[in-house]
Each structure stands twice: as C-alpha cells, then as structure tokens.
Amino acid sequence: MTEAVTRLSRVPDTDTASGWRLDSKWVLIGVPVALVVWLALVPLVFLLWQSFLTPQTATSPAEFTLENYRTAYFSAETFRLFLNSVQFAAGTSAFALCLGTTLAWMNERTNTPFKRLFFALSIIPLVIPGILFTVAWFLLASPKIGILNVWLQWLFNTDTVFFNIYSMTGMIWTDGLHYSPMAFLLMTAAFRSMDPALEESALMCGASVLTIAWRITLKLSWPAALASLLILFVRSLESFEVPALLGLPAGIQVYTSSIYQAIHLYPSQIGLAASYAITLLLITSFGIYMQSRLSYHSSRYSTVTGKGFRPRTIDLGPWRYAAAGFFVLYFLFIVFLPFLVLVWSSLQKFYSVPSWAALNRVTLDAYRTILDYPQFWSTVRNSLFLAFTTATLIMLLGAVISWIVVRTRIRGRWLLDNLSSLPLVFPGLVLGLSIMICYLYLDIGVYGTIWIMLIAYATRFLPYGTRYASTSMVQIHKELEESAAMSGATWATSFRRIVLPLLKPGLLAGWIYVLIVSIRELSSSILLYSPGTEVVSIMIWELWQNGQYVELSALGVMLILLLFCLVMIAQLVGKKFGISEG
C-alpha cells in the first residue's frame, strides 16, 4: 500500500521534470517571445534614446540634448503643428464617421434599394491604396487641372476655382472619404450586435421611426460610435499620403509630414523627427487606450438575443429613392470617379483634361513606358518577395503566439499578448523611423538592404497575424489536442498535425490579408528604402515627385487590378473554407 502511494506520487515528479526539459515546445515558445520583444520593443527604445541626441556629423559625435523637445514643443510653429494635426484628424474622423454611420444604418435597418452594392464598401479600402486615392482626387479637384474645376468653369464660363484640394477642407474630404468604408464596417458591426428586439419593443410601445433611430438605435450605439471615432482619429493622425501629397504643397503641416520633412530636408534632423514621433506616439497610444477601455465598457450594451430573428427593416417609403440617390452619389465619389480618372490619365501621352481632342490621343504608351522602366521588374520582385515572406512569417509566428496566449497557462502570457499588439499604436512612419534608427546603430548589415524592410513589415503587421490566428484558435476545442497527446503524439507533432490544419482557414484568410496590405505599404517603406530595394508604392511615390502623372496612373491602374484579383481570391477562399468548416 505504502509502496503504491509512493509510486503514484512520484509520477507527477517525473512529469514536471520532463516538462522542463529543453524540448521542442520550449524552443518553439521561447523563439517567438524573443522575436516579439525584439520586433516590438527594441526599436521603441532606440527611438526614445535618439530623441535626446544631437545629429551625428562627420566632425562631431552625437551628444545628449533636450534641444529636440524644445524645438518640438516650444518653437513658434509647434502650436500650429499641433492644431493642424488635431484639426485634420478630428475633421477626417468626424466626416468619415457621419458618412459611415448613415450608410451602415441604411444598409442594416432600411429598405434602401441597391443594398447588394454595399458589400463592395468593405473591399474598397483594400483595393485602392491611399496614395492612389489621393492622386485621383488631386486629378479631380486640383485648382488648376482638376477635371471637376475645369468642367464647371467651362460650363459656367468663369475662372472661379470651385474646389481646391490643396486646403484643409480638401485634405479632410479626401482622407475622410477614404476612411468612410472603415467607419461603415465598424458601425455595421455595432448595429448587428444589437438585439433587434430592442427596437421592435420601442415600435410596439408606439414610437415613430425617427424616435426609435434617435432614442434607441443611436443612444445604444454611441459607445461603439465613440470607439469608432477614436480609431478613426488615430488612423487619420497616422495617415501620411494625404498630408504629404496635399498638405505640404499648401503649407499645412501635420505630425506625419513634419517627421518626413525633418528627415528628408538637408541636413536631416533625426533627433527632431524622433521627438515628433514620440509625441505622435503618445497621442495615438492614448487614443488606443481610451478606445479599448470604451469597448470594454460598451460590452454591457451589447445584449445577446435569445433567437437570431431577422431584423425588421424600416420602410422608408418614397424616401428610399433619396437614400438610394445618396448612396449612388457616394459610390461615384469613392470608386467610380477616382478609378475612371486614373484610367483616363493612364491612356494619355501627356496629362490633359478629358475632351474630344484628348480622346483622339488615347494611347497605351504609358503602360509601355512603365513596363520598360529600368527598375520596374526588380521593384515588382521586391514587392512580391516582401509580401509573400511577410505574410508567411507573420502567420506562422501568429499561430504560435496565439497558441501560447489562448492555450497555455504560462504566467506572463498576457504580456506576450500585449506586446504582439503593441505595433498597432505605431504609425507607419514612426515605425519606419525607429527601425531606421535602430539598425543605423546596430550595425548587423541590415541597414540599406531589403531585410530591414522585411523587419518593418513583419513588425507592422504582426498584430493582424496574431488576431487572425487567435480568432480561429479559440474555436478549436482543447480536447482535440489532448486526444492527440493521449494517442501518443508529441507536442510538435500534435501542433503540426492537429492544430495547424485546423487553423488553416483562419491562417489562410490572414495570410492573404497581410499579403494585400504588404503590397500597398508606403509609410514605413518611405524611410527605409534605398536604391535597389524600391517597392511598388515607392515607385508611385517617386513618379509623383517627378510629376509623371500619366505613368503613375498606368502603374496605379495595374496595381488596383492586381489588388482587386487578390481580394476576390481572398473572398472566394473565405467562402469555400467557411462552408467546409460549417
């Protein structure tokens, strides 16, 4: 009896001992942890450190200084810069949210015609990169050559400038339009999580459609709306394309464009850029923190319904045609006009406003020029290499991280969770800057190569990978893994044979998403590329700097078509695997 007890009690001992042996499990866990710390934390430290240093020159080494912060906070322009940034971000986010909420309400709650078209709203921001959208709106509404201006001037026979894209209003218009599909998606999710019975019971109480929309629907969704507003605010603060392309020529500076200028003007002031970056980082972190707190608190508002009854749609009566008209107009502004103007411009030899004369000069020369461009193929190769490598790396890393966070009981796993989503608060430009500084000092032969861009991409998109993987991970029952262990599989085998295959649909969806966003990446690449490592978005940027609008448009049209195909494949894959899963 005693012997039996001792034998039994010894079993856990040997178990723990083997558990702490250096087996594949611990290697697999240790490597991602180290990698995440390296990717997410180290550049931040360097950024902070650099912000306290003077510029290093051939004659004088860098010294400790507070001068950067003095310039960043107390120079005459500081207040203007801050004001501009806030004005731009507030305007953009408010405009986008109003548009997005209206569209989401129309789509979810009313009988507006053409509702099928609404689905397209979810893919537009993926298909049309910010830089192309900005260029398109420049072609539409620039004071001198903007098509809308020229046509309206011709129509009314005046010289009045109707639209000036080089203004705060123009910037807010362009960026707000571009972010409105994101607002639409966020608010759609908010409306969907609401129990339709909440509105139906108000209806039964005798309330009118307007009373319900105001006192029930909006009041209930305001925490979600506020959270969306914060996300949009942070995203607009981070956006680089619109401030750089439209703001700088008009002399309207915001944080992102100032960071860019501080580095690209001679002599480059990395320290000053770093202190701007730190400021921006503080604001965005605060925004994200507030947003996550809000979402946490708003969870009490989302009541779970007993049975998912089809929400009743509100009959708008004749107003539904007005709603449809509004939607068609919006669609014109966000897809049709921008894409058509790019197509038109890509078919010209020299850019000109559409006219009968210009129609006769239609040519495919621009496409030929682009395809014959000396660096075109190496650029495409770089972009594809970066996109494929990033997507693959990120999804594998994401799978392991989410496994640790979701499955294990390792202490401190929350830290890994938070660290892996830390890059979310980095604006692309700030991330590029910190990585640039980091590898300027850590001379391991990365700086100036394509690998530094790979590191930047991997860091930037790590949160997406982790999120996609953990959403699928929580759906896999733990017992599936445990039964693999009971069947005698080692941890590595069960991860490879059970967990990864079950995660496949989620991982594939995430992989394609990361692929798409990597191909369009601009704001980190812009500080990290060097001759030979350009990517497609950089090529667009350079064409813009050279004023080659026609070639830019040709490249843009090809990029949009490629992205469109990728998004379609992604949706197809999602649908196929979605069904086989169910």
Added chain:
Amino acid sequence: MLSVKSLYTEYASEHGTVVKAAQNVSFDVPEGKLFTLLGPSGCGKTTTLRSIAGLERPVSGEIAVGGRIVYSSGQGIFVAPNKRNFGMVFQSYAIWPHMNVFQNVAFPLDVRKLPRKEIRERVMRVLAAVQLDHLVDREATKLSGGQQQRLALARALVMEPQLLLLDEPLSNLDAKLRDAMRTELKRLQRELKLTTVYVTHDQTEALALSHEIAVMNDGFVIQVGTPRQIYETPSNSFVAEFVGSTNFFGGTVTSIDGNRCTISSAVGEIKAHAGDGVTKNKGVIVSVRPEDVELSEREPATAEGDNIIRATVHSKDFLGEYLDFHVKVGDVVLASRAHPSLRTPTGEAIFVRMRAEKCVAIPSDKPPSRPSIGGAGAPA
C-alpha cells in the same frame, strides 16, 4: 376580440429559399382570455404572433382586434406596429440597457407625450403591480433575470394595451423561477382581464396558463381547444404526442355509437372515445396516457365502460413520487404511472384497467409522427 382569419406568411431564409411560416391560420380570442400558440420550434407560432404585432407583414389574411382591422390583404390595410397599441414582451425581454427601470417603463407614455405627473403615477402603479417599485432608480442591466422579466411586462402593461403579446417570456428563466413567474403571470392576467396571446413550446406552461390553446405544426393549426380538451381528447397523434406523453396502439373500429366505439386492437377488444373522423371498419390509433393505465394485482371490479386486460410486468423504474411501469400485452408495451406502493415484481402477471373515455381513437390516415424535439412529449 382578436380575430385572425386565414393568415399566410412566408419569408426568404438565409439560403434564399422561401420558408412557409404560417399556413391558413385562423382563430378567435374572446375578450379577457389568454390564448396560447403551442408547438415545436419552427412551427410558425412566433411568426403568427409577430404578424399580429405588425412586426411581420403576412402574405394574405386578415387580423382584427376589437372590431378594428389592423391587417387585411383584401382591403389593403396594414396598420404600423407603433399605431396598434399592443403590448409585447419579447423572449430576450429587450430591456433598453441605456435607461434605468423608470425610464424603460416610462418610454411608451413618453412617446405619447403624456404629462409628467401622469407618467410618474402610472409607472409607479404598474411597477407596484409587478413588485419592482423598490428598484425604480436601478440601472436596467443590474436586474436579475426574473426582475428583467417583470420589467418587460410592466413596460408592456403601462400603456394599457388593447392586447398583450407574449413571446416565450419564461424560456430564459431557470426552472424554479419559471414556475413562480408562471403563477404570477396568470394572476396578473386574470386580475387585469387583459386579452393575451401567449407563444410557447412548453406544454406545461400552455396547460397551466391558458383559457384556450392552439397546437401548431409545420405552419398549420392542428387543434384548438381548452387545456383539458387538448390533453384528454387530442384530435390527432401529433397533438397526443406533443402535449404530454402517451401510449399508442393500432386497431380497427368494429362498431361505433355516438362518441363511443369498439375497437379490435393489438391489446384485444377495447371500448374507446371516438375522435373526429373515426368511422366503422377504418384503421385507428388509440392513444392512452400513462396515468390512465391503472394497474392492480387483483382483478378490479368492472364497471360499465372499463377495459380490463391481463398483462405481465415488463420493466419498472422507481422515480420516488411514482413508479414507471412497462407492462406487456401481447406484443404491445404500455407505459403506466403507478403509485410507489405497487411492488409487483418483473415478470409477474398484472391487471390493467383503462376507462373507455380515456382511450382516444384517432383516425390513422397519418402514422404517428415523432417530432424530434427534446423535451416534447416528456412527462410533465
């Protein structure tokens, strides 16, 4: 009071196919009565209720309340739900989480722009009626399940509706609370004499609460009757099986006299109650409830209209307050509920007595369908 005439509704499902929810549904509810739509999930009972509420637009039919037509496909009338003045309690209660208890109940009066003082009075009165007056300033989300249920009821009652619609209001409560709320609901309804339509899949609730029950299946109303009629003389095997548990055995009618008939069945010659559509020489199914299969060790004294049969004990389960016996007559196994004092061992002979009025003959055109709904047909 409420009259529903040949109501048809259908809607497109998520897969794009047309789901026929209510098929030729007709019934009348007299003033002040509680009428229940009972059936398995997907039988169309909720859609029917939502059509009465106006939340669903039927394809055709007519709905009138107190002489006022609120929907008529013939006359092209559709009164919007917010103009119907019907109170409704939803399955999820639909308590607005951004308002407190008072604001939730006051909302219907608020949108009617009543004076503040009157709103206050009426809200407090109705909250007192559902015993929530001490929680008037509580946040609605901080209420327990039972309290939320009362709150939803108060909100539906405060506007003094013409008609009260209840959509499975007790299904989200745990068992003990459900019984208490059921009694409470019944008391309120009987006191206020409010015409009520109640939707449930729970036969106990339906039997306990209703003045009248309509049993629905596949969009059709199968039988309408008082709880006792539904339970004791089911008109068809679906009703017999869905409401309570029952024994079925087949047979042929040899003679019929009024509502009494004689059947040559698998358990021998049986005198039974003849349901609608039972005719001589036709095949029937006889339904008899387990509590009506009386067992005794000694041969019972026969009275007119009793069926006495010899059987053997097949198996038995002791369940505390009663014994579940299975006795075998020929090839037929009858379930019986007996007093725990009956201790006849398995394999022994036993006498079965079934009163003729408790054996219900149902035409066997359709074989007894066995709905695969958990809980349906289980002993209450």
